[in-house]
Amino acid sequence: MHANVKNVIPISGHSLKAACSQCNLRELCLPFGLEESDMARMDTMIGGGRKLKRGQHLYRAGDAFESLFAVKAGFFKTDVLTEDGRDQVTGFQMAGEILGMDGISVEVHTCNAVALEDSEVCMIPFTQLEALSSEIPSLQHHLHKVMSREIVRDHGVMMLLGTMRAEERLAAFLLNLSQRFTARGYSPSEFHLRMTREEIGSYLGLKLETVSRAFSRFQDEGLISVQQKHIRILDIPKLKTVLTPPDGRIG
Amino acid sequence: MHANVKNVIPISGHSLKAACSQCNLRELCLPFGLEESDMARMDTMIGGGRKLKRGQHLYRAGDAFESLFAVKAGFFKTDVLTEDGRDQVTGFQMAGEILGMDGISVEVHTCNAVALEDSEVCMIPFTQLEALSSEIPSLQHHLHKVMSREIVRDHGVMMLLGTMRAEERLAAFLLNLSQRFTARGYSPSEFHLRMTREEIGSYLGLKLETVSRAFSRFQDEGLISVQQKHIRILDIPKLKTVLTPPDGRIG
DNA sequence: AAGTCGGGTTGACACAGATCAAAGGGGTGC
DNA sequence: GCACCCCTTTGATCTGTGTCAACCCGACTT
Numbered sequence: 371m372h373a374n375v376k377n378v379i380p381i382s383g384h385s386l387k388a389a390c391s392q393c394n395l396r397e398l399c400l401p402f403g404l405e406e407s408d409m410a411r412m413d414t415m416i417g418g419g420r421k422l423k424r425g426q427h428l429y430r431a432g433d434a435f436e437s438l439f440a441v442k443a444g445f446f447k448t449d450v451l452t453e454d455g456r457d458q459v460t461g462f463q464m465a466g467e468i469l470g471m472d473g474i475s476v477e478v479h480t481c482n483a484v485a486l487e488d489s490e491v492c493m494i495p496f497t498q499l500e501a502l503s504s505e506i507p508s509l510q511h512h513l514h515k516v517m518s519r520e521i522v523r524d525h526g527v528m529m530l531l532g533t534m535r536a537e538e539r540l541a542a543f544l545l546n547l548s549q550r551f552t553a554r555g556y557s558p559s560e561f562h563l564r565m566t567r568e569e570i571g572s573y574l575g576l577k578l579e580t581v582s583r584a585f586s587r588f589q590d591e592g593l594i595s596v597q598q599k600h601i602r603i604l605d606i607p608k609l610k611t612v613l614t615p616p617d618g619r620i621g
Numbered sequence: 622m623h624a625n626v627k628n629v630i631p632i633s634g635h636s637l638k639a640a641c642s643q644c645n646l647r648e649l650c651l652p653f654g655l656e657e658s659d660m661a662r663m664d665t666m667i668g669g670g671r672k673l674k675r676g677q678h679l680y681r682a683g684d685a686f687e688s689l690f691a692v693k694a695g696f697f698k699t700d701v702l703t704e705d706g707r708d709q710v711t712g713f714q715m716a717g718e719i720l721g722m723d724g725i726s727v728e729v730h731t732c733n734a735v736a737l738e739d740s741e742v743c744m745i746p747f748t749q750l751e752a753l754s755s756e757i758p759s760l761q762h763h764l765h766k767v768m769s770r771e772i773v774r775d776h777g778v779m780m781l782l783g784t785m786r787a788e789e790r791l792a793a794f795l796l797n798l799s800q801r802f803t804a805r806g807y808s809p810s811e812f813h814l815r816m817t818r819e820e821i822g823s824y825l826g827l828k829l830e831t832v833s834r835a836f837s838r839f840q841d842e843g844l845i846s847v848q849q850k851h852i853r854i855l856d857i858p859k860l861k862t863v864l865t866p867p868d869g870r871i872g
Numbered sequence: 873a874a875g876t877c878g879g880g881t882t883g884a885c886a887c888a889g890a891t892c893a894a895a896g897g898g899g900t901g902c
Numbered sequence: 903g904c905a906c907c908c909c910t911t912t913g914a915t916c917t918g919t920g921t922c923a924a925c926c927c928g929a930c931t932t
Contacts, residue, residue, distance in 0.1 A: 518724070850909095
């Protein structure tokens with residue numbers, strides 16, 4: 371946790387030197403599967419870590435695209451908003467996940483990324499990443515996998531928004547969080563939500579009242595316990611059955 | 622259209638030699654921006670074109686992933702279906718668009734791709750594409766752009782599914798088709814839908830009856846004329862206002 | 873310690889879209 | 903060229919979620 375201390379600049383909000391080779395997220399993050407020597411080359415490329423306070427924007431729609439970002443610590447949301455005032459949360463990102471891939475296509479970011487708690491990211495200058503990845507096939511391939519995974523995830527959200535009812539959406543959301551926390555060594559059944567009911571609702575295509583009611587109903591049925599943003603899943607298998615009604619819906 | 626005739630094998634369903642350098646879609650498709658010499662290298666890599674009849678699968682969820690496909694002619698849909706019988710159309714693809722990027726992440730396709738009319742695709746073996754793109758920076762970069770564009774497109778669909786009402790969704794859908802047909806040199810205002818009302822509904826998160834009613838209402842209001850699958854947009858600006866209510870919805 | 877404010881919960885009611893049902897039409901395959 | 907079947911349209915009714923409103927709670931502020 372205190373690697374590279376000599377490079378740390380103690381001004382809040384900036385320039386903590388990052389090093390993939392020292393990072394305990396490397397098995398989740400972009401350098402996954404790299405050899406020692408290649409990891410060292412990543413290190414030289416990765417821009418200084420950047421710290422953000424809760425509520426701060428990592429980037430905004432319209433900003434020039436220059437880098438991807440890896441979440442080192444904390445929690446983010448991304449959202450798109452249109453001229454006519456619609457607002458859609460497109461994802462929540464936690465440690466080891468990559469932000470900014472929306473910007474590659476037009477060299478301008480198309481969504482906003484906001485820290486939902488005090489957070490830290492590593493900056494990955496994209497031009498350099500491309501250069502390095504053409505020299506390191508496994509890095510190139512992994513980058514493609516990360517982008518593809520994002521596409522697959524988006525398809526999952528489309529499925530959720532297109533076919534599920536409110537309680538199914540919320541159950542899917544909670545189970546997804548649970549699984550991602552598990553992968554990071556946290557409890558699968560107990561966690562703090564970093565986002566508001568409204569943000570959950572936006573992500574799930576529901577109004578905040580509907581989200582709140584669904585939480586209450588899950589609690590009444592003994593599936594979870596809710597205290598504000600603190601969630602405890604009491605019965606994971608049963609929560610899964612919310613997603614898969616007993617007789618299916620094959621037709 | 623009749624390039625490479627000498628290589629055509631007249632058995633339906635297979636092996637029409639493809640050549641990017643001869644293809645009139647090259648400015649829309651993956652080799653966009655390549656130099657002559659690099660284009661020639663693409664040619665050697667591109668697998669024989671493959672023809673599909675209407676209704677035929679290009680690939681299925683669960684198939685091993687080996688190639689991307691470029692739509693050379695025709696029209697496809699992609700859809701995901703879950704064990705419990707949910708079915709979500711995730712996209713419709715036309716000439717010059719790339720299919721199969723969902724498969725990169727786990728080396729297995731996660732959705733089905735089906736031809737909605739007799740179609741033809743070029744096969745792009747992915748391992749070879751990665752190898753070539755590490756030698757041709759502009760190819761690598763363009764591949765990234767194509768993947769990023771898919772992510773941005775997916776965000777647009779999430780916005781549509783999460784925030785729009787039925788008529789807004791259909792208007793957005795028609796305008797999107799119109800724009801893509803225009804980019805391919807077809808009429809912006811008159812086209813045949815290749816998909817059923819049910820497939821449109823699945824894509825838009827609506828039931829087929831709702832889609833049908835929305836079509837009828839647009840027709841009653843003089844925005845479009847509908848005769849089965851033949852659509853004529855009579856008033857594009859007015860159709861756009863369906864998407865952007867006069868006073869917006871800022872609040 | 874009281875006041876304020878944003879976020880959350882809950883209730884009553886409205887409405888968009890789903891569901892169920894029936895009939896017509898056109899394209900496809902034989 | 904004919905027949906069949908799927909697609910589409912339209913109507914009547916139902917329902918899940920949105921909308922509007924009131925109230926509560928906990929966290930900051932002063």
